[in-house]
Amino acid sequence: MLNPKLIRSDIKAVAEQLKKRSFELDVTTLESLENKRKACQVESENLQSQRNTKSKSIGKAKASGADIKPLLDEVAGLGEKLDAAKSELAQVQQQMDAIIMGIPNLLHESVPFGKDEGDNVEIRRWGEPKTFDFEVKDHVALGEKGNVVNRWLDFETASKLTGSRYVVMHGQMAKLHRALIQFMLDVHTNEHGYTEVYVPYIVNSESLRGTGQLPKFEEDLFCVDKEAGHYLIPTAEVPVTNIVRDEILDASQLPLKLTSHTPCFRSEAGSYGKDTRGMIRQHQFDKVEMVQMVSADKAWATLEELTLHAEVILQKLELPYRTVILCSADVGFSAAKTYDIEVWLPGQQAYREISSCSCFGDFQARRMQARWRNPETGKPELLNTVNGSGLAIGRTLVAVLENYQQEDGSILIPDVLKPYMGGLEKLS
């Protein structure tokens, strides 16, 4: 949520900035609502104030034994007028809130302008895509060996159990998947200073509002209980970030660096034809997430730092990747700036997103009322939130399979994962 004061005081500038992400702000509607709001609020506060003083004087009169009847007569019609004014104000405010909650975050000035994802800009590259002297297979082909009770990657059985876009993993493949999780959590907690957290995989709608998934993107979510407003998490970002909702942190608690492994659930509505083959786009996938809550002055540096934390994982796994900055058309609703990290997939001969690291400024914090107390002023200030995948487990598994494949279809285990695989050298 943008600062309502900013919208009020300089709506033209806000509208201008939003144009960069092709968002048309309805300035006329907003301005007229704002005028109405002002009038309504002054009106209802005046009435409220009148009633308060009169009620107080009744109390005093009663205490001193005076006759309160004339005073009661004075207040007679006030209540109804007040109710009317209040409900009008509430209506106006509701309309404004609905608009304001639907406005995306302002982009950081360093975000390049673009029309679509093709305009994202590569900013660095690490590692060389390996050349193979045999015909490479993609992960689906590599995972095919075996049968219904031991196939490495079994999409058919998963669709029997549930439907499309799920997977069953068996044996060493399931273990490798788990090894990746352990490895990433260990790196982030031991080397990058994050604290591991375990969180619910189902959250309420307030949490989803806090991080910005609701009200605008409900169709992307799996709802498990409409009445209770409970949804499966689309990312650990939601429960982890909302830990600080309605809290005022002490300066000594910053930066708050949390990491969490969770499954993620996405309906993938609107991506019907996309990535239907294999594990790239699933309704359920695991992810290790990094989240940092920091003071405003640290936000941008934190984004750089956190992005490197994600890159370190790929470096340790010796997987070639590149980092791109998302252009204005591709940055998500709540983010002010986003780096995507794309890993090289020999099976696709392409770099594919494996992590997305974003700085949200105070956009999420304002929705969540997540603050910290600045000792210099003694006043609470909104936190800034930064988060990123470190990394998506399923896609990392795909990358390991495809990059470490051998001609005979076996898979070498990356050195850093061997300790997690009981010293195993390769999957075969």
Next chain:
RNA sequence: GGAAGGGUGGCUGAGCGGUUGAAAGCACCAGUCUUGAAAACUGGCAAGGGUUUACGCCCUUCGUGGGUUCAAAUCCCACCUCUUCCGCCA
């Protein structure tokens, strides 16, 4: 699932129809004392919003939403949530 008791400011915790936005304590900030620190003492200290050039003035907020009343932290109803006990069960 049944029973009982709670949810109040950054935290602990009083208040249970009317100068209570809310006692007290802790924490925090400033000062006195001290070579310095601690202790002690003195003072300050909620958040959000409106309005004003400004001092200020005003409104809202005691889990959430309704209701009663001129007036609600305080009474009534519903819901959420926490604790304890019983039952059931990973």
